[in-house]
Amino acid sequence: xxxxxxxxxxxxxxxxxxxxxxxxxxxxxxxxxxxxxxxxxxxxxxxxxxxxxxxxxxxxxxxxxxxxxxxxxxxxxxxxxxxxxxxxxxxxxxxxxxxxxxxxxxxxxxxxxxxxxxxxxxxxxxxxxxxxxxxxxxxxxxxxxxxxxxxxxxxxxxxxxxxxxxxxxxxxxxxxxxxxxxxxxxxxxxxxxxxxxxxxxxxxxxxxxxxxxxxxxxxxxxxxxxxxxxxxxxxxxxxxxxxxxxxxxxxxxxxxxxxx
Amino acid sequence: xxxxxxxxxxxxxxxxxxxxxxxxxxxxxxxxxxxxxxxxxxxxxxxxxxxxxxxxxxxxxxxxxxxxxxxxxxxxxxxxxxxxxxxxxxxxxxxxxxxxxxxxxxxxxxxxxxxxxxxxxxxxxxxxxxxxxxxxxxxxxxxxxxxxxxxxxxxxxxxxxxxxxxxxxxxxxxxxxxxxxxxxxxxxxxxxxxxxxxxxxxxxxxxxxxxxxxxxxxxxxxxxxxxxxxxxxxxxxxxxxxxxxxxxxxxxxxxxxxxxxxxxxxxx
Numbered sequence: 001x002x003x004x005x006x007x008x009x010x011x012x013x014x015x016x017x018x019x020x021x022x023x024x025x026x027x028x029x030x031x032x033x034x035x036x037x038x039x040x041x042x043x044x045x046x047x048x049x050x051x052x053x054x055x056x057x058x059x060x061x062x063x064x065x066x067x068x069x070x071x072x073x074x075x076x077x078x079x080x081x082x083x084x085x086x087x088x089x090x091x092x093x094x095x096x097x098x099x100x101x102x103x104x105x106x107x108x109x110x111x112x113x114x115x116x117x118x119x120x121x122x123x124x125x126x127x128x129x130x131x132x133x134x135x136x137x138x139x140x141x142x143x144x145x146x147x148x149x150x151x152x153x154x155x156x157x158x159x160x161x162x163x164x165x166x167x168x169x170x171x172x173x174x175x176x177x178x179x180x181x182x183x184x185x186x187x188x189x190x191x192x193x194x195x196x197x198x199x200x201x202x203x204x205x206x207x208x209x210x211x212x213x214x215x216x217x218x219x220x221x222x223x224x225x226x227x228x229x230x231x232x233x234x235x236x237x238x239x240x241x242x243x244x245x246x247x248x249x250x251x252x253x254x255x256x257x258x259x260x
Numbered sequence: 261x262x263x264x265x266x267x268x269x270x271x272x273x274x275x276x277x278x279x280x281x282x283x284x285x286x287x288x289x290x291x292x293x294x295x296x297x298x299x300x301x302x303x304x305x306x307x308x309x310x311x312x313x314x315x316x317x318x319x320x321x322x323x324x325x326x327x328x329x330x331x332x333x334x335x336x337x338x339x340x341x342x343x344x345x346x347x348x349x350x351x352x353x354x355x356x357x358x359x360x361x362x363x364x365x366x367x368x369x370x371x372x373x374x375x376x377x378x379x380x381x382x383x384x385x386x387x388x389x390x391x392x393x394x395x396x397x398x399x400x401x402x403x404x405x406x407x408x409x410x411x412x413x414x415x416x417x418x419x420x421x422x423x424x425x426x427x428x429x430x431x432x433x434x435x436x437x438x439x440x441x442x443x444x445x446x447x448x449x450x451x452x453x454x455x456x457x458x459x460x461x462x463x464x465x466x467x468x469x470x471x472x473x474x475x476x477x478x479x480x481x482x483x484x485x486x487x488x489x490x491x492x493x494x495x496x497x498x499x500x501x502x503x504x505x506x507x508x509x510x511x512x513x514x515x516x517x518x519x520x521x522x523x524x525x526x527x528x
Contacts, residue, residue: 006337030341034408065337075411083412083489114410117340125334133334145268150327152278153285157331160286183303187430190305194287194431195438198309201283202276205448209272217271 005158006125008057013234014127015056019136021235021242026124028242032249033116036258039108046112049119058126062119069118076111087260106260130154135225145219160201167196261515263450264355266458267319273453276317280324280354284309285331307427310350310397311390312436314357315373316443318450318519325354345404353397353424355514356474358450360389362520363471372524374440375433386436387429388475394424395478396510399485403503406489413499414489417482444525451522459527460518470516477513481506 009015014022032045053062062069080103087102128136134151138144171192172178178189231239252258267273287306309328313321329350333339362368367388369381398420406413443449451459464470481502488498521527 006335034341061337068337079412079415083414110409113408117342117408117410118338121333121339121343122337125337125339143268145274146323149274149277149281149323150331152275153281153324153327153331156278156282157285157289160282161290164286164290183426184430186303187305187427188434191431191434191438194305194308194435197287198283199439199442201279202443202446202448205272205275205279206446209275212275213271219268219271219274 005130006061006122007129008061008126009129010057010127012056012127014052014123016234017127017238018139018229018231018235019128019132020139020231021238022124022128023136024239024242026120028245029120029123030117031246033113033120035249035253037106037109037260038258039105039112041252041258042109042112042116046116046119049116049123053119053123053126056123056127058122061122061126065118065122069115072114072118073111076114077107080107080110102260109260131225132229135228138223138225139228143219144223148219156201160197163200164193164197167193261460263454263458263460263519264319264322267323267450267454270453272448273320273450276320276448276453277324277327280309280313280317280321281327281331284313284325284328285335288328288332289335303427304423305427305431307394307424308431308435310353311357311393311428312432312439314354314393315361315389315436315521316358316440316449318358318454318521319355320450320453321357322351322354326351341408342401342405342410345401345408348404349397349400352400352510352514353393356393356396357389358519358521359514359517360392360471360474361385362524363467363517364388364475365468365471368520370520370524372440372444372521373436374444375437383433386432390428390432391421391425392475392478394428395421395482396474397424399478399481399503399506402482402485403499403506406499407503412489414486417485417489421482449521449525450519451525451527456522456527459522463518464516466516467518470513473513474510474517477506477509481510 014025017025029045029049033042033049036042050062053059081099084103084106086098086100088100090098091101091104092099130151134147134154137150138147168178176189176192178186178193180186181189284306287309288304310321310325313324315321317324326347329346330339330343333343333346361373362370364385367381367385369378369385371377371382373382373386375382398417401420402411402413402417405411405416444452447453485499485502485506488502491498
């Protein structure tokens with residue numbers, strides 16, 4: 001895992017899936033997390049996503065993002081009771097702070113939903129490389145020019161991050177202090193960083209375009225991808241199982257399960 | 261509005277999309293640790309890019325901002341259904357700059373955005389555009405995130421608006437002053453790259469109304485949405501309906517408004 005990628009290169013069964021099947025699997029987790037308000041039901045996709053993430057070697061990724069997950073979880077718990085109606089017995093009564101059972105369960109369910117989405121998304125990027133994401137997009141029918149732009153941006157941005165780091169060190173060596181002053185002053189101090197970074201980036205647009213055209217670049221013709229994969233038996237099985245899960249959880253919800 | 265799609269025929273516009281996306285993502289990701297409200301928003305100096313790139317690179321900046329934000333989500337670890345809102349919101353963030361520059365009569369400076377001539381009027385015009393673009397981005401993301409039941413509209417909408425606006429207003433004028441002449445000299449402005457028949461004309465009588473619509477609609481959407489969202493319970497349903505209407509009106513205004521920079525730089 002590099003500083004600019006969350007992909008973990010392993011040979012697990014999820015890693016071996018076609019990008020489209022992985023997306024279907026993650027989509028089933030997203031829908032299951034979205035469909036239920038009751039935290040007891042929302043906990044199921046959360047556990048599935050978390051266990052899958054750990055199984056594919058995503059613990060370092062989760063650890064890296066755990067402050068954000070925890071912060072969002074707490075924000076959800078604090079904010080949602082203010083945006084929903086009370087119901088059921090009082091669970092917490094601390095003077096001005098009164099929480100009914102419904103408010104608490106609702107907030108917990110929403111926080112779990114946030115966690116399901118983050119952990120599910122993390123599972124996808126942990127098991128799918130940049131190249132697989134781009135070729136999967138093309139195989140899903142997204143136009144080649146768009147896929148090319150995404151692929152090029154994915155290849156370029158680590159270079160720009162390095163350039164930003166170098167410029168930052170150079171400017172700090174010359175006395176630039178990014179942590180001093182109020183918010184406006186701190187933002188202003190970013191100007192000496194941003195100008196060199198993006199002028200460096202745009203200086204090469206014309207040359208790169210000429211190089212592409214010299215090699216016969218044409219967005220209107222169909223192109224092939226070196227790493228394009230085809231859907232095998234396991235891919236179809238996972239896709240069908242994911243669709244069954246999606247239909248199943250929608251059915252459960254329509255039958256009245258998982259509501260508050 | 262067809263330039264949004266026809267730009268994909270031009271190799272340099274496609275490269276601009278990729279570079280805008282890469283620069284945006286490259287500056288977004290390292291600053292995700294500078295949290296203002298933990299988990300909700302961070303100091304994002306990169307928020308200046310969709311506005312200034314939008315003014316200079318037109319549709320390439322709209323697509324580039326959308327893709328750059330998506331890459332930021334993927335590598336920042338926040339990729340998920342909310343990324344759809346981020347994609348559309350950041351697309352609009354980049355779109356509004358080139359749609360509005362020169363179109364906000366009587367406030368418009370009607371000169372190139374280099375802050376060398378009529379600098380005071382340019383500053384006001386730029387600030388209005390930055391706020392409109394930030395508000396449009398804020399309401400779309402807050403609407404989708406509310407729809408997904410992640411964070412209420414009333415919490416996220418104003419937060420994104422303030423965060424986007426401050427970065428864009430503070431950093432935009434100096435960055436445009438320093439970079440616009442160089443990028444123009446390189447021939448990278450969208451009027452230099454797009455074919456004149458692909459540039460949408462600003463000749464319609466409805467143009468000024470639609471242009472101000474792009475300013476007013478997001479701000480009204482934000483205000484009404486905030487009130488509905490804080491109304492709790494049933495109000496949440498109305499935020500959904502308001503968003504559906506808001507995005508349709510915004511899209512209609514964006515279709516009607518033609519760009520003016522090509523006329524200002526003497527391209528057409």
